[in-house]
Amino acid sequence: MNSISTFIGRQPVTDRQQQIIAYELLFRRDESSTDSGLFSPLEADTRVLTGILGDIGSGKLLKDKLAFVNVGETMLMSELVELLPARKIVLELSSDLPPSREILDRMRMLRGQGFSFSLDCTGLESGNEAYFDQIRYAKIDIQHETPQQFMHMNAQLKSYPILRIAKRVETPAHYSISRELDMDAYQGFYFAKPETVSATTIHPGMVNTLRLLNLVRNDADADQIEAVLKTDLALSFKLLRFVNSAAAGQHMRITSFSHAIIVLGYRKLYRWLTLLLVSNDENGRISPSLQRTAIIRARLMENIGRQQGLNQDGCDLLFISGMFSLLDVILKVPMLEACRHLQLPQEVEATLQGKPGTGASLLSLVRALEAPELGKISYLADAISMPAAQLNELHIEALGWVEDLGL
Structure with a gap:
């Protein structure tokens, strides 16, 4: 098996009626871990970002809720953060990060794109009030602060149009104090412990990712970019899942690699490839x-x-069907579940799930050629009125095409 797993911790944020309004997303090393382990803050941030964009998908992680995502200075200042679905994401900053002019300017720019900000006010430093004009949410740790500090900080935040969230609410007493102070929302074990959401994911090799980065950087023709995608199952898998996700902000189903390139545009495609490169794991x-x-x-x-x-559209759909026809083997899940990772066109999903139609018939034929199952090949070839000699010619061309690619 050559796939690995992505894990993200997800803890609810509830309103005064204890209805879930958001989740805080946190990187997890594995299904049983409760922290990010030895990973650096940047690497943990990047892996959460990767999980939202594609490995798990913002739909599975968030449903119709907001997501609080912790970002350090490096990720905040990086263009990678702009790949996120802005109106579903709250970027959470630590009060350890001083509000420099560069950071405040960056926050203003991201707010203009639709992002919201939250400040973790644990140990709030004097001077960090400069953040208050930029943030929509503030979290106060009910266990870290003394009752007097908690009340003072809460009163200070009430002077701004900021939603105040009581953090680490773990007992009835914590909840009672928070309610008495009229907090807007709550987060903590009293409501729910973080759950770990996981998905099997495929990581593309570094060589093709670098090749595509160079092509995009040099404004190569879309045909050249598509040619590389057609030779790398992992890259094409991730591209279609990303471009059909909420992260890409599209309202149409993308059905081909060339369509994906056009819709994304080179700038967003370059950022996406950069993200893949920095989160690449050769073992996957x-x-x-x-x-x-x-x-x-x-x-x-x-x-x-x-x-x-x-x-051409029909041929593109057949190509994608063939490319993803081994997803169930690669991901070790039923094909129905594998299809959910991609939000594929209906025609492709029908083919992969064996529903009657031209695509499923052709996939059965090419599978029979691999065995080879001579009786089945003849039957399936006759069904599409294709002489054996012509089928052999097309098969040999496909084999030669892959050999020419060096695969």
């Missing part, structure tokens, strides 16, 4: 044999579709 690569088989299937299905007179 797909085995070469699985990748090769998937790409042969994709090319052969595309060839047959073209021979059958399908238009």
